[in-house]
Ligand SMILES: Nc1ncnc2c1ncn2[C@@H]1O[C@H](COP(=O)(O)OP(=O)(O)OP(=O)(O)O)[C@@H](O)[C@H]1O
């Protein structure tokens with residue numbers, strides 16, 4: 261079973277919020293009235309009939325002939341007029357109404373509907389199809405607006421929460437540094453064989469863990485803008501790979517690194533991208549219970565570089581996959597659940613994308629796409645939400 265989640269900077273909701281584009285009038289070429297097109301063949305047939313009539317009536321007496329021709333001509337005119345009337349009432353009127361309603365829909369009136377829907381013919385069917393289409397359009401538009409509003413209120417909620425968390429983290433850090441100092445002093449004064457040394461060691465580790473969580477939380481809630489430099493992305497990746505190799509040795513996991521193309525210099529913040537890759541590599545190592553291989557590859561294509569981190573770990577179930585980039589989502593006892601959320605934020609601020617594909621029992625692959633040069637509107641954009 262394969263499941264995948266994709267994070268993209270400009271999603272559907274983003275498009276929905278873009279300013280409404282003025283509907284451009286449809287360019288039309290000059291055309292001949294359909295009524296004229298419909299009536300001309302009928303008139304031609306009637307004219308031919310009339311000519312035939314005149315020829316046949318040549319054998320009649322002159323007085324009789326005039327009466328017959330006058331009656332036939334009047335009949336032909338009447339037939340033509342009747343045809344025009346029928347077309348005008350049954351076709352032209354609904355067409356004009358449809359044209360008017362389409363123009364109203366184009367201007368955003370989603371309550372527009374045509375009145376000829378009840379007719380028992382193809383034009384009635386056309387009217388019903390139009391009304392159904394507008395109703396569906398209205399429902400979709402309402403759904404998009406509802407989703408957009410939910411998203412906006414969530415963003416506001418997270419922004420407040422982020423500010424709160426950042427403030428709290430800041431306040432906790434100072435007393436924590438004091439506690440760590442006291443623990444250090446106490447541990448120095450303890451005799452080497454004291455049983456309390458074990459407790460002190462645990463307390464030290466716990467303070468370190470709290471400090472790590474607070475640091476990550478602060479980084480997410482008050483992110484630093486990337487310090488962009490045009491530099492060698494291969495060494496950035498290599499740096500992270502070297503660090504991961506040291507972590508992987510004890511689990512007999514090999515970290516392979518392959519550079520697939522000639523990679524041009526990339527405008528990026530080496531420290532932040534290193535942090536992204538470390539998060540991905542540590543997750544990969546933690547997901548593997550047995551010895552195996554983690555494959556890191558780097559390639560470039562059409563204005564972007566692609567970094568892949570693929571492991572042979574336990575994989576991510578499809579129902580979990582949509583949550584892994586959410587702050588504080590973790591399935592690990594000692595995890596903070598901030599690693600991927602931080603990674604995604606950094607990649608977003610570089611104008612890139614991060615995608616994940618996973619097969620339960622086989623492994624997980626993360627793909628980081630970074631533009632080689634950043635666009636003009638990017639770089640100073642840093643979200644303050646968590
Ligand atoms: N390579 C992977 N294989 C399997 N599961 C993964 C992988 N990467 C991430 N996950 C899942 O995504 C969750 C979130 O990852 P994330 O890095 O954000 O937090 P964490 O690793 O749990 O904690 P932290 O990174 O703070 O130590 C993980 O708990 C795990 O369930």
Ligand SMILES: [Mg+2]
Pocket residue numbers: 539542543595599600
């Ligand atoms: Mg992690």
